[in-house]
Amino acid sequence: MHIVRNYPNVNWKCLWTNLYTAWISDTQRSKWYMMIHDLTPTNDRLAAIKLTETNRCSTCEAIDTTHRLTLCGESKLIWNWTRARIAAITRTKLLYVPETWTLRPVFLICPSPQRHKDIMWMLAHLVNYHMQGKRRISLLDYIEFMRRARWKADSPPTRRTAVGNYLSILDPPSSRTTHTPQARHTLGRLPLAVIYTLSAA
């Protein structure tokens, strides 16, 4: 595969395992799969087949690739918001949550499979948010999108075994402390997680 050849140092086996075992819908999975393969209609791809005149992004003028996930305009704020929550769940520094995870999620969070699944859930939703085809994105709209998704995810009885209470990190701080004492208890007592970034064997 073209993308696998372009990134020979990526542990693709780990990446596919993470993607296929993620606690997300099949639609979300296939959208993330397309993003990983750079199969979305960015201006860079469209210009290559002469469907648009410029390969530049209309928001930031950079070459329009998958940069829209973490680097373009408001998506930087959105990424940092997400990243801060991932860092809180793993009790690690922002520095250890690289933006490459959105396109190459080759990590393993030990010793908690729930925290690992929760992070994959958040990354998948971030990618899906950017693939909605909306013209305008905003941090406030994204926070609302995540909150709705989190409440929807709360409904099935499988939630606790899949991601535990960790998604409560998406709640506003006020409701975290007043309405969900149990969640606060869980997040406040989290042991440190070890993040392994796996490279190609």
Ligand SMILES: [Zn+2]
């Ligand atoms: Zn841009």
